[in-house]
Amino acid sequence: MRSATLFSRSSQYFLAVGLIALVTVILFTLREALDTTLIALLYLIPLGMITAYWGLGPGITSALITFLTFNYFFIQPYYNLAVHRPTDVVILVIFLIVAIVISQLVGRMQASLAAATAREREATQLYELSTALAGLHDGHTIAVILAKQVQDVSQGEAVELNITGTEPFVFRLPESSQPDRPPEWILPIQVARGLLGEIRLWRAAPVLTSNEKRLLQTFASQGALALERARLAQAESRARVLEESDRLKSAILSSVSHELRTPLSTIKAAASSLRSNEVSWDTAARSELVAQIDDEADHLNMLVGNLLDMSRIESGVLKPKREWNILAEIVGSVLARMKHLAGEHHIEVDIPESLPLVPVDYVQMEQVFTNLVSNSVKYAPEKTVIRVSAFVEGDSIHATVSNQGPQVPQEHLERIFDKFFRITEADRVTGTGLGLSICKGIIEAHGGRLWAENVPDGLAFNFTFPLIWEGVSPPKLPIDPEAE
């Protein structure tokens, strides 16, 4: 690369001299027809061109050569450098001055043009870098892009990016080989807070110019800003998660203190009444008190279970243990267990016999139906119909639990799945305010979606979940037992 520049530079001089020689020959043939002043003017044309195309060095050299040839060939007496006429002296001197001034002016313009082009290229490269880095929030990607751009610009043998800090990371270009000598240049990646890492560059020749160094330093500071931004973004999202979980915790605390205290008070009252020596309870009253203790203990157990489920969903450890199950069986067992709770409602089930096996966690899916049905039981008036249905919809199951209870204002349809969200006042209905959010968490853990909608005579909870599990469709089994 270096020898090529050298060759082209010497050839520039060579060409300049050639051009001057050519022009001299042409002017020489026309010597008799042309006035000395005109020849001097005509000589200025190649001089200007030479400086414009090949730069200041060849320009000045040509100006000096031209001064000599002009004097030698065109100023009398010809073929020597003596000058007789005073006007010719003036012409020669003016020619020399003009030639050199033109060369310098044109040359300077050239140089500033080259500098402008270089600056423009730098600006483009910087722009490309900052575009590539914009919006990135991942330290690794930023490091990789920065290393590639440094390599592009420097054309070095190798680049290594060394990110320090909590998540150290090293990226090399080319990834395979690395020169076994110390790098020629090490650039710190630095922000106000401190050192984030460094860029190591291997380029033995040509030696980095100060312009290149300046550009690479700008790259490093751009990279540093991007890395810093990524770190801040991470810290911010961590802070947001913490804040959210903090909010959840205080919501849980307030809900817990209210919800847990109610059954506890009942249990405490009933148990202490039974122990008290002041009243002698008849058998009926005694068994009523005992039944209260029993019921409220179950209620407490359910509350604690819900809280545990919610914390599991929140921390992302709720992993469904999927198996191929019969949805009708799950719904059947839920309804059988809820019989005493749903005594005053008519529950209709519409799940076709032909429904394929579904890949779900039996226990979790039971809980979804339990919560949705018990929500319907809680809010829909007695003697109304609660309907549970399911059908295949493409590669999914679409299940619905609908009731003839009060509709939910459009703006709350999403929010009823939020933790502790209640449309009615908390005291009117018992529960943790977690039932629906748990359902949503479970369905989402199954890769599905749960939503509520108002239907003409009430409210419907819909959910869908995929029938395909780990790429497998529901297994087909001999349904006809005699086919064995």
Place this chain on the structure above:
Amino acid sequence: MTNAPHILVIDDELQIQRAIRTILTEKGFKVSTASDGQQGLTLAAANEPDVVILDLGLPDMDGVEVCTRLREWTQCPIIILSVRDSERDKVAALDKGADDYLTKPFGIEELLARVRVAIRHSASRQGTPSKVVHAGPLTIDLAWHSVKRGEEEIKLTATEYKLLAYLAANHGRVLTHQSILSNVWDPADADHTEYLRVYMRQLRKKLEADPERPQFILTEPGIGYRFIVDE
């Protein structure tokens, strides 16, 4: 009272120990208690119990490990106690030889029922197993391979019968998916719970009055099945 069945309770929660001891003693059982696995194993070795009630969450060792160690030398029934949502541990313990499980908190009647089933089973294990199982109107004759509702013969396919026979022979006990699949089908099929789902449904349709609300073949969510004969 020298013949009173001996029940060993291994649970680190003293309140539970106290409650179980009070009630079982009241019911005429001889109760000993241990607060950790090691103590439990020592007590069991010193005086072989008729039933072990074992909490899975012990301070010193895994309850499943206690199950395995007990099974190395005794066939006495083991009822495990555990908290909700630990199906995996329950199944592991059941597959390692535990006979039944109860989820905390439990009602004492449930516990007594499980203890009675366990004692009956250990008795029948020592004598000859009953050849005929009655469940409501159903009569299952394991010697003659016949199933009747009242006087009416119920036709079952070979697999359905094999499944029902396994359930009936172990009535009252909880049977994990894996144990049913490897006993009725083949150990290689132990993961194919879908077989179970489908055949259980067929069986319920033939045996139960309302297949959606079964009375005899009960589902133990996430664990397995249990065949109930009413007492």
